[in-house]
Structure formats: structure tokens, C-alpha cells
Amino acid sequence: MKVGIDAIAFDLPKIYLPIRTLAENRNIEFEKLNLGLGLEKMSFPDVHQDVVTFAANATLKLIEDNTISPAEIDRIYVGTESGVDSSKPVASYVTQLLEQKLGENTFKNCDTLDMTFACIGAIDALQICLDFVRLNPDKKAIVIATDNAKYDLNSSGEYTQGAGAIAILIAANPRLISFTKEVGVSSQGVFDFFKPRRYFSKEEAGVDFSLLNVEENELSIYKEQPVFDGQYSNECYISRITEAYAHYKKVSNRNDAVFKKWENIIMHLPYCFQGRRTFVSIYANETKTVEEVNTKDFIKSLSKSEEYTNFVQKALYPAEIASSKIGNMYTGSIFLGLLSTLSYHFKQNNEITDKTFGFIAYGSGSKAKVFEGHVEQSWKQVFTNLNLFETIDNAKEIDFETYISLHKKAKKESVLSPKNEFGLESIENSNPNLVGARYYRYY
């Protein structure tokens, strides 16, 4: 029996800052960001948007566009590293919101959960749900990847920002992608990118917690932006992925260059060109002699060669298209790559049924996973009304001042008023039993 992704939906920010605008204001060469890292636009959440609204909107679309009966859904598992609460999961906000539209108690018997392991949390959720359906073929699960990839102003992560959610339906005999069981894994505990809990005095926190009965230094917050070392995080990404690829060959009992069977390679993309800049090591190990690979600057020159550029254009480019215009989505990034790749083939009218995709996931902290998926016969049916590229191209450009005021949360009015979507309405600050509760509604 095949198990995998039966349907997919997304919700993305509707506003963006051109990378050229950011480059000009930060005094960074635009060519470095555009030609060197592949960046074109940076999507940014509006005032009423957060990881909850992205997740709820994507899931509502998934359910409505695919006429899924909510009663069929046994699990809703969310992968996120930017939750809005340290205890109450995003999943519980999502079911609460969906019930506003779909009816009270719709998800009463549905198992809901958040999973966090930086950018790989939604892949972990996917694999747990795949196993669940393998054991219970008559049941279905929804996995949601939702995040706001927000970095400090003026940091080297600033130009890689992005946000949004992707929701997928996991089922037996899927229409889109079926997955084989083998998974290559590599993990190592490191501090390449993390979001530590920090303790604050009431004054430092700068928030009115007067209703809470707290002592000095009892307030702790997670900063939305990570602590990170960019170049070290790149090294960890490359090491874990190379190791997970080797492990994948071991667990799947293969000695050949497995990537050669992959029509496309769908990687976690923290920015557009990270995949191509990394995969060159695996490409070299699999296709060149040890002497060549160990020659000084060999990998660097291979990465610029016509041979490798042609390979990138065929295998990796389709997943990069959306990334260059959205930015990082943390957990959602690998699923955006899948959407982008399938949308590309749909637009080109390519026949890719039965083709194999290689999936390469990474989460800081750190862990990588490598596995394979096969394109199912009815994939085009799912893509008929998805319009990913059109949706991205319809986003509204914002200017630098608007971006800064959104980043600093100084802007109070949405750039684009919410319409036909869930939006954040208010945050409780008067009832002591509910301080900090977030209220949303369908606009």
C-alpha cells in the first residue's frame, strides 16, 4: 500500500520588500544578494498575520478546496519553531479557528500537537503521520508547516527573511506523492542557530504585565529572532546533509549514486541558493575521483562549471523559483520547494508521473534527513487550481519605511486589510486569567 501526500495548500504573506530596496538601504551589493544568493523578494507578514493565521488559512483552503470531510481527519500535527505560546500549541489555535467556520466540536476527537526541531519539525511530523497511516490505512492526518522567519535588523539573516504556512493531507493511496520507508538521518547537538529563553525584569520586558503576579526576573520571553552564526550554520547544514545522504545509501542498501535517479531535488532552502551551494559536495563525491575531490579549490570550481550549472538547472532550479520570491519559511521551506517544483512541471506541461524526487531536510541544532518520494498518477488533478506562481506575483510591494515599522511592530494598521481570511484581532490585556491570549476572527 502506498502512503503519502494526497493534497496540499498554502497561505503566504501578501506583501513583500524587493531585495534591491533592502540592498540599497543596507549598503550591500545587490548583485551579491541576487546573483550570489539568488534572492529577489522578501515576503513579510502584515499586521494581522502570524503563524496561527497562516496555518489556519492554509488548512481551511486544504479542507475546502479538496472537499475533505473534517470527520475523516484523525490528526492535525503542526511543525513550527515560531509558536505564539510556550504551552498552548499552534495546533489548538488552528482547530479553535477552523471550528468558527466548520462548526463547533468539528475536531473534538482529533489528536492535535506541535512539534519543534527548528526547520525540520514539520518533516518529523510528516514522518510520524506517514507511519500512523501505514498502521491505520483508513485514517487521514493533516500536517501543517508554519513559521515566521524573522531575523534581527542589520544582521546577515535579514535578507533571508520570509514567512507562511503549507498544509498537507496524508493518506493511503495518495494522489500526489508517495514515500518509501527508508530515511537517512544525521544529528549532532550544536549551537548554530537557536532561540534561547531569556529572563527579564519587568522594566526590561517593556510590556504591561501589571496584572500578573510576578517577581523580578520571573518574566522570560523567547525572542522571535534567533541567535545564530551564519557561516557556522552553513557548515553544520553541509555536514549533516552529507552524512544523512551517506546514511540513506546505507539504510536503503544502495552503493550507486542514488541522486542520479532523482528527477528533482527538494531541499530545505534557508535562502534560494543554499541547496545548490551545498549539493555540489555530494555531486563531487558521487561523480569524481577521491584525488580530484581532494584537490584544492576543486569543489569551488566545480560549483561554477557548466556541467554543474546544467545539473542545477534541471534538478534544483524548479524548487528555487518560489524561494527566490518568498524567502525562508523555516519548516515550510522544503514544502514550498515541493509546491514550486510541481507547479513548474504543471506550467511546462511536463509528464512526471512515476518520477522520483529526492528530499533533503535540515533543522538547526542540528539534524538532517534524506528520503525519496514518487510522483503519483493524479498529481495534475491536485495542481489544477493551486496557482502558486500567480499568487506570489500578485503580492504588493512595500517600501523600506513600512518594512521597518512592521519589523518593529510599530505599525498598527494592516497594509492590506484582511479579506476572506483569518486575522489577528487583539491580544488580551485586561482579564488577569487570560493575559496574553490571542483572539482571531474570520474577516
Ligand SMILES: CC(=O)CC(=O)SCCNC(=O)CCNC(=O)[C@H](O)C(C)(C)COP(=O)(O)OP(=O)(O)OC[C@H]1O[C@@H](n2cnc3c(N)ncnc32)[C@H](O)[C@@H]1OP(=O)(O)O
Ligand atoms: C536558518 C535555517 O533555516 C536553518 C539553516 O538552514 S542554517 C544554514 C543557513 N543559515 C542561514 O540561513 C542563517 C542566516 N543567513 C546568513 O547568516 C547568511 O545569509 C549566510 C551565512 C547564509 C550567507 O552569508 P553571506 O555572508 O551573506 O554570503 P556568502 O556566504 O559570503 O555568499 C555570498 C555569495 O555571493 C557571491 N557574490 C558576492 N558578491 C557578488 C557579486 N557582486 N556578484 C555575484 N556574486 C557575488 C559570493 O561569491 C558568494 O557565492 P559563492 O560562494 O557561491 O561564490
